[in-house]
Structures are given as C-alpha cells and as structure tokens.
Amino acid sequence: MAAKKDKQDKGRGPLNLNPKMSDADFGKFSKLIKEEFGIKMPPSKKTMLEARLQKRLRALGFASHSQYCDFLFSPGGFERELTQLIDVVTTNTTDFFREPKHFELMLSTILPDLTQRNSRPVKVWSAGCSSGEEPYTLCMVMNEFAEKNANFKYSLLATDISTDILRKAMNAVYPMNKVDVVPMALKKKYLLKSKDKAKPLVRMKPELRNKVDFKRLNFMEPFPFKDQKDIIFCRNVVIYFDRATQYTLFQKFCSTLSRGGYLFIGHSESISGMELPVRQIAPTVYQKV
Incomplete structure (x- = not known):
C-alpha cells in the first residue's frame, strides 16, 4: 500500500x-x-x-x-x-534489396564509373538506415563488386535518428523470412543461421557488420562530418517532412555529395521543381553536376 x-x-x-x-x-x-x-x-x-x-x-x-x-x-x-x-x-519499415533496380544500377553503371574516376575508396552513406537492411544490402553488393575489381575499396556510414533502431541494426539479427529476397549465394556467403530451430533467425557475418559505421544523426542538425560522399541513399525518409523541409534537406545532401556523386531517393519521393545541382540518370537516381 x-x-x-x-x-x-x-x-x-x-x-x-x-x-x-x-x-x-x-x-x-x-x-x-x-x-x-x-x-x-x-x-x-x-x-x-x-x-x-x-x-x-x-x-x-x-x-x-x-x-x-x-x-x-x-x-x-x-x-x-x-x-x-x-x-x-518514427516508422521503421525496410527490407533487404528494397527497390532492387537501384542495386542493379549500382553494379552495372555507378560503381564502375566511380572506380574509373577515383583511386581513393568510395564513400557511401545510408541516411535513415533503420534496422540495417539497406546498409547490409549495400555491403553485399559492394563486396561482390570488389571481388571482381581488385582496386575497389569503400567505406560505409549508416545513420538514423532512433537510438533503439540503431542498436538493432548493429546487432544485425533478423527473422529468417526477412532474408527471403536475398539471393541464395549471398545468404550462404554473408549470413549465419541460428542453431535454435524454434527461433529461425539469421545474423550478418562479422566481416559484413564490421564494414558499417553506425551513428545517430538528426537531419535537422548540422551534418557532423566534413568529408564528401560519393553515394547517398536516402529513400522513403523525407516523405515524413513538409515540402520546405524536404528542399532544405536535399540541399544539404547535395552539399555533402562529391561532384559526379549519386543520390538515391525513394520511389514515393520527388525533387521535381527543386533547384538542385543534379541531373536525373534513372528513376529516383540523380548525379551531382
């Protein structure tokens, strides 16, 4: 009492x-x-x-x-x-290989272009990374590219505003059905299966987890890093902002993007009518000019 x-x-x-x-x-x-x-x-x-x-x-x-x-x-x-x-x-909805044409374009066009133009490591940013599916997909894609291109190196930054979701991303444990879309060859190469049959879980292998630098970031604050990025993925994030805030954020992304770098946005998003230093090269994919 x-x-x-x-x-x-x-x-x-x-x-x-x-x-x-x-x-x-x-x-x-x-x-x-x-x-x-x-x-x-x-x-x-x-x-x-x-x-x-x-x-x-x-x-x-x-x-x-x-x-x-x-x-x-x-x-x-x-x-x-x-x-x-x-x-x-925040709503954290994401999947491995979400919007797969983006990753096909990475392999066929963007990574070869960046490798040809730069001798330094390619700097990639997954902005609004949620529970980690996007940055780990990027890791798998770039690791596969690196195996066929000995000079290719990369660094990967993944940020989100939610500390809770970042903990899940760093832990990198997912239900088995979440990785159904991952090609079998990549599953065998990059995923570890749980031995507990009652809990069908998988975890990213350490060599993949160690490739991602996870940090908390509020887009409304100044970006804390000074280096420019060659690829920025910010997909299905700005839909939660009003148009003025979206424009301000895309301006910040463009300032952070290297000349000739690439910006990926979600298929439900648009930069139409915004004065930004980019040209469209594919649906929802832009290159800084």
Whole structure:
C-alpha cells in the first residue's frame, strides 16, 4: 500500500490503460516533433500518436498524456525523454534489396564509373538506415563488386535518428523470412543461421557488420562530418517532412555529395521543381553536376 501511495504522491495516480490525448497536448507534441525532428504531425496523426505513446506512459507510470507532456517539457524531462520520443514517432519499415533496380544500377553503371574516376575508396552513406537492411544490402553488393575489381575499396556510414533502431541494426539479427529476397549465394556467403530451430533467425557475418559505421544523426542538425560522399541513399525518409523541409534537406545532401556523386531517393519521393545541382540518370537516381 505504501508503494501505491508514493506513486500517487508524485502526482501520477492510478494508471489508465487507455488514456485519451487532449487536442491541446497533441498540439504541443506536434509542434515539438516538427521543430526537433522535422516530421510533420497533422491532426490526422493524433490517434496514432496517442496509441504509440501508451508504452511510454506505462514505463514512466503516468496516468495521462498531460502528465507525460508536463514531464517532457520540464528541463530534466526534455533531456532524458527526447530520444525515447523519436523512437515512438518514427516508422521503421525496410527490407533487404528494397527497390532492387537501384542495386542493379549500382553494379552495372555507378560503381564502375566511380572506380574509373577515383583511386581513393568510395564513400557511401545510408541516411535513415533503420534496422540495417539497406546498409547490409549495400555491403553485399559492394563486396561482390570488389571481388571482381581488385582496386575497389569503400567505406560505409549508416545513420538514423532512433537510438533503439540503431542498436538493432548493429546487432544485425533478423527473422529468417526477412532474408527471403536475398539471393541464395549471398545468404550462404554473408549470413549465419541460428542453431535454435524454434527461433529461425539469421545474423550478418562479422566481416559484413564490421564494414558499417553506425551513428545517430538528426537531419535537422548540422551534418557532423566534413568529408564528401560519393553515394547517398536516402529513400522513403523525407516523405515524413513538409515540402520546405524536404528542399532544405536535399540541399544539404547535395552539399555533402562529391561532384559526379549519386543520390538515391525513394520511389514515393520527388525533387521535381527543386533547384538542385543534379541531373536525373534513372528513376529516383540523380548525379551531382
């Protein structure tokens, strides 16, 4: 009984399993998410945010979204909770060899071009890497290219705003059905199978995991690296931003891209109407001029 009283004394009260979010609280959350992360949160997203925050309310012992909101906007709460909030807000949907024509173009055209023009290692950035499927796909593709081109070397940076999803990416463990699309030869070469038949899992081999440098990055902040990239994959990420924020972000990507470097975006995204120093070479693939 004493423990229950202590919790109530803190102003949290008995837990409501399905608390509702007020419009006022949603407005505060929406404004913060847009300012801190660039992600648009229109009123149509209120029910989604309300549901996704339930876990955080339970974890912290709050009975309402208003209590969570007060905590979030307190000086100590803001510092402690902001990275947790972005894990709640972001949607991490990705697959191995997603949009496969991109990787076919890499092998047939882009990697040969970059290898011919540069003697240094090719610098690749998977921006918004989620749980790691994209950067590990890039690793497999570039390793295969390197086996046939002795002079080819590369470095691979993978970033995401979510610390939780980055931990999963670095661990590189996936359900067996996630790698169905990976060609059998690459599975045998780069994947380790779990010995536990009750849990059909695979893990990327160490030589692949060690190729990727994972870092947390909020696109709304200045990019912390000075070197220019030769290939940037930012696919199905900017759809969560408004058009003005998308334009600003693509400008930053172009500034980070080397002359003649390549930018890949998602098939649901567009840079149409944006004044950027790139030319289109294939659907959703652009080269810096």
